[in-house]
Amino acid sequence: MVYSLPILPAEAVNQAEDPARVPEDFGLTYDPARSEADVLTDGFGRRHTYLRISLIEHCNLRCRYCMPEEGLDWTPPEHLLTDEEIIRLARLFVSQGVTKIRLTGGEPLLRKGIERIVAELARLPGLRALAMTTNGLLLPKKLDRLQAAGLTQLNISLDTLRPERFEILTRRKGFEQVLRAIDLAIARGYRPLKVNCVVLRGFNEDELLDFAAWTKDRPVEVRFIEFMPFDGNGWNDAQLVPAAEMRARIEARYPLEPIAFDPHGTARLFRIPGHQGRLGFIASMTEPFCEGCNRLRITADGSLKVCLFGRAEVSLRDAMRRGASDEELLALISAAVGRKHARHAGMYNLARMPNRPMITIGG
Helix, strand or coil: CCCCEECCCCHHCCCCCCCCCCCCCCCCCCCCCCCCCCCCCCCCCCECCCEEEEECCCCCCCCCCCCCCCCCCCHHHHHHCHHHHHHHHHHHHHHHHCEEEEEECCCCCCCCCCCHHHHHHHHCCCCCCCEEEECCCCCHHHHHHHHEEEEEEEECCCCCCCCCHHHHHHHCCCHHHHHHHHHHHHCCCCCCCEEEEEEEECCCCCHHHHHHCCCCCCCCEEEECCCCCCCCCCCCCCCCCCHHHHEEEEEECCCCEECCCCCCCEEEECCCCCCCCCEEEECCCCCCCCCHHHHHEEEECCCCEEECCCCCEEEEEHHCCCCCCCCCHHHHHHHHHHHCCCCCHHHHHHHCCCCCCHHHCCC
């Protein structure tokens, strides 16, 4: 697959714009020397301890906000990271201070041999959490083996509680399987089980109260996510429901009690008194949380993205296949992290900027 965004050497990462340009009210100070002592610390002093690794581009759903309607020309299998390359990179990042890894896709459960990958990663010294984001369709068949291998956290995507809407949004059947996966994950002790819900105006914003009620008897954390622009997903602000509006709609019916704020978290969390579960609001577009970002991403074809919305990438796959040593890989990673921008460019700029489709980045 050929993308329109640049795949750059480390020394050119993010040179198109000056990362030192920070709005005065953002509260960060740029110091290019700050990352030199720590591979995973950027020029604003943010230390990156959370790595998201996409295992595969393919998915068994076709969600409208994730994948272009016309489909994609998938990256040839030989251009994707091998198991050994994934494990090598994960070991390298953990050695530098990563304490949490999340496996994504596409649909990560489509990756052959995923149980082995999970087991190898779970054994890495210093790794405290090994998570996965999945659509849940294959989870009932695999969860027991994955849990035994060391999978500690789960996010399951579910954007509607109505089966007919599920099929419209995903262009596939599978609603009942996802509900079974959620019930099974709860039964296996995943608490809180995170349920990701992308909210689209004119489609599912009328289900906010339904999801809130759904948390009464289930220990789930429903995370309402603003619609984000990626190549091919038809983003427009008319479909964006701001997190503040979501919260106001729910507060008109239920009291919301805030939960302790995590400076590195993406969601602002609340509980409804008397409910087992809780609610989160992820305002990536209207209230960016870039100042606390501690996340890095590796795509299924081995490119490092220091920001979900960043245009530039560094191919760690190509470096490894050219015979790069661990020290040389760390130099590439350090250069990329050190040039990370203070924040993303804003939703209207992002909508005009080339990026990958979401499915090829990793959720």
